[in-house]
Amino acid sequence: xxxxxxxxxxxxxxxxxxxxxxxxxxxxxxxxxxxxxxxxxxxxxxxxxxxxxxxxxxxxxxxxxxxxxxxxxxxxxxxxxxxxxxxxxxxxxxxxxxxxxxxxxxxxxxxxxxxxxxxxxxxxxxxxxxxxxxxxxxxxxxxxxxxxxxxxxxxxxxxxxxxxxxxxxxxxxxxxxxxxxxxxxxxxxxxxxxxxxxxxxxxxxxxxxxxxxxxxxxxxxxxxxxxxxxxxxxxxxxxxxxxxxxxxxxxxxxxxxxxxxxxxxxxxxxxxxxxxxxxxxxxxxxxxxxxxx
Numbered sequence: 001x002x003x004x005x006x007x008x009x010x011x012x013x014x015x016x017x018x019x020x021x022x023x024x025x026x027x028x029x030x031x032x033x034x035x036x037x038x039x040x041x042x043x044x045x046x047x048x049x050x051x052x053x054x055x056x057x058x059x060x061x062x063x064x065x066x067x068x069x070x071x072x073x074x075x076x077x078x079x080x081x082x083x084x085x086x087x088x089x090x091x092x093x094x095x096x097x098x099x100x101x102x103x104x105x106x107x108x109x110x111x112x113x114x115x116x117x118x119x120x121x122x123x124x125x126x127x128x129x130x131x132x133x134x135x136x137x138x139x140x141x142x143x144x145x146x147x148x149x150x151x152x153x154x155x156x157x158x159x160x161x162x163x164x165x166x167x168x169x170x171x172x173x174x175x176x177x178x179x180x181x182x183x184x185x186x187x188x189x190x191x192x193x194x195x196x197x198x199x200x201x202x203x204x205x206x207x208x209x210x211x212x213x214x215x216x217x218x219x220x221x222x223x224x225x226x227x228x229x230x231x232x233x234x235x236x237x238x239x240x241x242x243x244x245x246x247x248x249x250x251x252x253x254x255x256x257x258x259x260x261x262x263x264x265x266x267x268x269x270x271x272x273x274x275x276x277x278x279x280x281x282x283x284x285x286x287x288x289x290x291x292x293x
Contacts, residue, residue, distance in 0.1 A: 042268075048261040056257045071262035078247075082263060084236045085243040089222055090270060092154055092239060096161040097217040101210045103162040108171035109202055113184055123172075130165040134226065142230055152233045161221070167213045174209040175202075211278040218274050240267045 048056060050068040055061075075082050111123055145156045179202060187197045203210070225241040232238050238246075244267065247260050 045261060045265055045268075049258070049265040051258055051261075053256045053258050056261075067258060068262065071256075071258045072266060074256065075247075075259045075263045075266065078259065080243045080247055081236050081238075082240070082243060082266070085238055085240040086267070086270070088154070088237060089239045089241075089267075092157050092228075093218045093221040093270075095154075095158045096221040097214045099158065100161040100164045100167055100217040101214050104164050104167035104213070105171045105203065105206055105210060106198065107168050108175055109179075109198055111172055112175045112179065113181065126165050126168060129163075130169070138227070138230060141227075145231065151231060152237060153231070154237070156231050157221075157224075157228055161217070164217070167217065170213055171206065171209055174206065178205055215275055215278050219271055222271055 043062075044060070047062060047064050048060075049071060051061075051065040052067045052070070055065055055067070107126075111119065141156070141160075142151075145151055145153075150156050183201065184197060187201055192200075223241060224239075225245065228239045229242050229245075232242065235243075240263075244260065244263055247263060248255075
């Protein structure tokens, strides 16, 4: 009887192990396919950046060519100030990400930690603003900054990032799961001020969420074309997306697709670097949180 039970247990364990192994194989296959479709476009971009204008007109080939340095040199020494555009994009994107993450976290902390009148109404209003497209408010925004004499300036592209309903909502949801109100009460009993509580207790706990939103905010600002194209008019102040669009809209006889591909490839490296830097904070923060829990 005991032998039969042992056989049944071994059969059940074998089925469980087999099911786990089959699910793992399916997961790896699906992830490999998804990874392929995510990375193939970067490979195509890099390959095209190594090819000349004549080679690109003959069609695509998966084998890289030898014109990458030439295309990059032509892009950096051409009519468009690509290096200035890179610096401008970095300044705007870094400042936007920092302001967006910090003040959105502060707003989420105020809604999460305090009870006051119209709290629910304010929260609902902030969420409702998420539904308003940027294009709807563009005309009024341009009229406002024109009256303030801020046209062709970085300030209208950086300061409005303080108000980001999407980042605020993410921070608020993250706080509800990781920031107990008892911890804040204990800090207040110990005599800590609200600014100190926020900067020394809340922000360290929010590092994983802040890193994720910093990546999204940086990439969104880096790829933003609509608002900078309306605000900036001086070539030396324009961002990379505007300069790349101007390269593509050049005269047909002067248009070099290899230079465009090289410029696009050149423009994605800061985004990759930012992701690699902040991804360490994401993994480290999640690991620290799991150990403390």
